[in-house]
Amino acid sequence: xxxxxxxxxxxxxxxxxxxxxxxxxxxxxxxxxxxxxxxxxxxxxxxxxxxxxxxxxxxxxxxxxxxxxxxxxxxxxxxxxxxxxxxxxxxxxxxxxxxxxxxxxxxxxxxxxxxxxxxxxxxxxxxxxxxxxxxxxxxxxxxxxxxxxxxxxxxxxxxxxxxxxxxxxxxxxxxxxxxxxxxxxxxxxxxxxxxxxxxxxxxxxxxxxxxxxxxxxxxxxxxxxxxxxxxxxxxxxxxxxxxxxxxxxxxxxxxxxxxxxxxxxxxxxxxxxxxxxxxxxxxxxxxxxxxxxxxxxxxxxxxxxxxxxxxxxxxxxxxxxxxxxxxxxxxxxxxxxxxxxxxxxxxxxxxxxxxxxxxxxxxxxxxxxxxxxxxxxxxxxxxxxxxxxxxxxxxxxxxxxxxxxxxxxxxxxxxxxxxxxxxxxxxxxxxxxxxxxxxxxxxxxx
Numbered sequence: 494x495x496x497x498x499x500x501x502x503x504x505x506x507x508x509x510x511x512x513x514x515x516x517x518x519x520x521x522x523x524x525x526x527x528x529x530x531x532x533x534x535x536x537x538x539x540x541x542x543x544x545x546x547x548x549x550x551x552x553x554x555x556x557x558x559x560x561x562x563x564x565x566x567x568x569x570x571x572x573x574x575x576x577x578x579x580x581x582x583x584x585x586x587x588x589x590x591x592x593x594x595x596x597x598x599x600x601x602x603x604x605x606x607x608x609x610x611x612x613x614x615x616x617x618x619x620x621x622x623x624x625x626x627x628x629x630x631x632x633x634x635x636x637x638x639x640x641x642x643x644x645x646x647x648x649x650x651x652x653x654x655x656x657x658x659x660x661x662x663x664x665x666x667x668x669x670x671x672x673x674x675x676x677x678x679x680x681x682x683x684x685x686x687x688x689x690x691x692x693x694x695x696x697x698x699x700x701x702x703x704x705x706x707x708x709x710x711x712x713x714x715x716x717x718x719x720x721x722x723x724x725x726x727x728x729x730x731x732x733x734x735x736x737x738x739x740x741x742x743x744x745x746x747x748x749x750x751x752x753x754x755x756x757x758x759x760x761x762x763x764x765x766x767x768x769x770x771x772x773x774x775x776x777x778x779x780x781x782x783x784x785x786x787x788x789x790x791x792x793x794x795x796x797x798x799x800x801x802x803x804x805x806x807x808x809x810x811x812x813x814x815x816x817x818x819x820x821x822x823x824x825x826x827x828x829x830x831x832x833x834x835x836x837x838x839x840x841x842x843x844x845x846x847x848x849x850x851x852x853x854x855x856x857x858x859x860x861x862x863x864x865x866x867x868x869x870x871x872x873x874x875x876x877x878x879x880x881x882x883x884x885x886x887x888x889x890x891x892x893x894x895x896x897x898x899x900x901x902x903x904x905x906x907x908x909x910x911x912x913x914x915x916x917x918x919x920x921x922x923x924x925x926x927x928x929x930x931x932x933x934x935x936x937x938x939x
Contacts (some may be wrong), residue, residue: 512700529570530921531577536570563926570922578914579640580633583783588643590635599631604932645907651895659894667736668897669890673746675730676711676768679721698757698764705754711768720763732773779886780843783854784879786836789828791871801872809874812862813937817878820835827871838879849876 529536531783534786548569552559559565569669582588605615621916659665678701682694701718712727719728735743744767745755751772757764788808812818819835826832838846846854849868850927857877865872 516652521903526923528589528923529574530919530923531574532581532918532920534577534581536573537608538575541566541570541573544573574639574920575911575915579595579637580920582644582914583636583640586643588636588639588642590632595628595632595635599628602631640905645910647904648898648906649899649903651898655898656891656894657709660890661897665894667734667896670734670736672732672734673769673772674771675724676715676770677728677730678711678715678720678766679717679724679763680718680757680766681763694764695757695759697883698766702757702766704753705739705766705768711770723767728768730862741765776926777886779882780884782840782881783877784840785838785875785877785882786822787828787831787850787873787875788818788826788840789871789873790825791827798867798872801828802865805872805874809862809865812876818862841881844884895927 512554526538528538528541545906547558547566560568581818600610603610606613608616614624617624660669679696680694680698680701682691686694695719701714705714712729715721715724715728718724721728723729735746738746739760741758741760745758745765746769747765749755749769751769753769755765755767757766759765774807788805790796790804793799804825808821812821819837822836823832826836828836831837841854844851847868847870849866850873853863853866854875854877857875859877859879862876863874865874867873
């Protein structure tokens with residue numbers, strides 16, 4: 494771990510334990526007074542003080558100048574109000590965090606802090622913090638993030654036109670341009686040199702290309718022959734995006750791959766030779782797609798797992814005995830989206846379905862029908878109808894561009910969403926000193 498990452502981990506751990514210490518103190522403090530009413534919930538003064546202590550500890554650990562206490566207290570209260578509203582949304586939508594997800598998150602916190610599970614438990618115990626209180630705080634933080642992500646992502650609309658505009662912009666051209674690690678050899682010859690001298694330089698360049706393609710070390714050839722400024726570094730140009738290269742260089746690299754050496758090409762400075770040592774960025778994305786169809790039987794109060802499994806066993810045997818899969822699916826499948834299409838899911842790419850379905854699809858040969866298996870949706874059988882290799886490079890680039898645009902817009906939309914839920918809620922701040930100027934004006938009007 495680098496010194497910077499180590500420092501960040503220690504700061505994160507300090508903040509976590511400051512937060513956890515306040516959790517522990519909350520277990521023994523009596524709630525004293527209400528400082529804010531938030532719809533059907535309240536924020537207590539003791540909670541406000543605990544969160545304020547946590548924020549102050551974080552600011553101190555980061556060596557940052559804190560704002561005035563009254564300003565910081567109002568900011569912390571506003572944070573608690575927004576969190577109350579988010580938790581109410583989570584409760585209404587029945588959003589939950591499973592114990593397995595929570596265990597994974599805590600393991601990541603421990604890893605980032607550079608502590609083993611045993612060491613982490615010892616630190617909690619030394620600070621008088623119960624594991625239960627710590628787990629519930631982490632669960633609460635995860636719940637808040639999940640509500641935020643679900644609410645905000647549903648508002649983000651990235652259209653095909655948005656993606657096209659970005660990809661055709663100068664920034665988009667730069668972003669999607671692949672990076673090459675390049676070697677360069679220059680055989681100098683003046684643009685006004687006589688034909689004999691030009692021919693001699695060209696012949697030398699062609700001999701070097703032949704040697705390089707025959708297995709000679711390109712870097713040694715550059716040191717011995719190149720007149721370029723990077724000659725003594727083996728002609729190394731480092732990593733360059735194609736849009737950062739002279740047009741002459743970018744054109745010479747077209748249709749070449751890693752390990753290739755270009756033909757000599759001329760500029761006013763002489764004859765150039767390029768070798769692609771490595772490439773990263775816009776690599777070809779070829780994936781194996783699977784054409785599949787399935788039948789789904791859901792469990793319910795009247796259909797248990799055994800009954801669903803046994804029904805699919807009978808349907809599978811019926812198909813093996815000659816019944817048409819599509820007809821059986823239309824008559825029995827409970828997947829509304831596919832039943833009328835005979836269970837057809839079409840061509841799918843890796844990661845498109847839930848893990849259980851993906852694994853069973855992978856294990857089933859073309860033409861075969863799987864045994865019944867369970868997923869979060871119920872019990873399935875599937876038939877693999879075909880497999881193919883598909884070039885997804887263009888779609889991959891578009892998907893990556895959409896993700897980039899979504900990330901850029903997320904923070905702005907998050908602030909808009911928070912302001913909306915705050916404006917739509919009933920919030921009454923009980924203490925005059927905690928009201929901001931706008932709140933005070935409203936109070937005076939009343």
